[in-house]
Amino acid sequence: MKAHELYNAVDPALVTQMLDWFRDNDRNVYKSAVATLAQTKKLRLVFVQKKPLAEQYAWVLKTLKGKAADTIGEHLLQAWFMAGNQEMLAKFCDVMGIEHDGKGSVTGDLPETIDAAKLDEAVDALVAAYDPKLVALYLYVFNLQTPGGWEALTAKLASDARLALA
Structure with missing residues (x-):
């Protein structure tokens, strides 16, 4: 799935959670994202900024x-996961045996293949500790990191009912 397809499929509450996180923790990223999105629609940033917050979020999601x-x-998704969900990313990398910086940022190369048994173990651990919709979104975003995704992860996302986006 491409990013726009993820936004079409994901529970809007997760997008609200992401936008809230940026407004609370990195307002510059939020403002820059809104400005960039406004430019793509040939709008001025102030047009979006004057809307009440709920309407801003609805406009951003749309x-x-x-x-x-x-x-x-x-x-936006990558930045949110890398800065706002480091514990979950680190846990995934640990179970998968992927080298990382202790915060979930991969050091070195991404694996060429993903072991299905380790993936099952990682998904079980993440779903037990975190909102399954958040886990699913993360795994979809992780799968975007290599062209075509990883076969085992793509199959897991398609077959595991716990990994539904909405």
């Missing part, structure tokens, strides 16, 4: 659902 917002949408 815009992220478009194919033209794929790049900014993927960057």
Whole structure:
């Protein structure tokens, strides 16, 4: 799935959670993302900023659902996971045996293949500790990190009912 497809499929509450996180922790990223999305629609930033917060979020989500917002949408998801969900990323990397910096940021190369048994173990651990919708979104975003995704992860996302996005 591409980023715009993820935004079309994901529970809007997760997008609200992400946007809230940026507004609370990195307001510059939120403002920059809104400005970039406004530019893609040929709007001035102030047009979006004058809306009440709930309407801003609805507008951002609607815009992220478009194919033209794929790049900014993927960057937002990556930034949110890398900065706001480090514990979950580190746990995934630990179980999968992927070298990381202790915060879930991969050091070195991503694996060429993913072991299905380790993946099952990692999904079980993550779903037990975190919101399954958040885990699913993370795994979809992780699967975007290699062209075509990893076969085992793609199959797991398609077959495991716990990994539904909405």
